[in-house]
Amino acid sequence: MENPTLPTLLWRGFIGRCPHCGQGALFCAYLKQNDACLYCSQDFTAFRAEDGPAWVTILLTGHIVIPVALGMARHDTDPGTGTLCFLITLTLACVFILLPRSKGVFIAVLWLLARKRAQSLSLLNSSEKIQS
Numbered sequence: 001m002e003n004p005t006l007p008t009l010l011w012r013g014f015i016g017r018c019p020h021c022g023q024g025a026l027f028c029a030y031l032k033q034n035d036a037c038l039y040c041s042q043d044f045t046a047f048r049a050e051d052g053p054a055w056v057t058i059l060l061t062g063h064i065v066i067p068v069a070l071g072m073a074r075h076d077t078d079p080g081t082g083t084l085c086f087l088i089t090l091t092l093a094c095v096f097i098l099l100p101r102s103k104g105v106f107i108a109v110l111w112l113l114a115r116k117r118a119q120s121l122s123l124l125n126s127s128e129k130i131q132s
């Protein structure tokens with residue numbers, strides 16, 4: 001199987017696909033990741049994104065919602081319940097859309113780092129065999 005380029009790898013994570021083959025699903029539920037890929041049997045148990053995706057989601061949601069809220073506050077002198085409902089809905093939509101995507105990207109980056117570490121270890125081992 002070929003080594004995917006970084007944009008391909010990030011896209012696979014973004015759409016929730018296996019970073020190795022791009023075919024299997026990364027998640028079996030909204031945020032619950034599969035233990036292994038159903039197509040290429042890539043083991044995902046070592047790749048835990050922990051709190052990183054939540055932080056990225058908060059950062060991106062803030063950058064989307066706050067300018068909208070400031071723009072609405074500038075033009076609407078008396079923001080009412082409708083404005084508040086819109087901003088809460090926008091915030092929740094951003095979180096629900098961005099959280100699994102950022103988790104997929106995190107897992108893809110973790111997979112890439114593990115692959116590069118394994119490749120450098122195999123290169124190191126092969127150069128040691130050549131020297132001895």
Ligand SMILES: [Zn+2]
Pocket residue numbers: 018019020021022023024037038039040041042
């Ligand atoms: Zn796969």
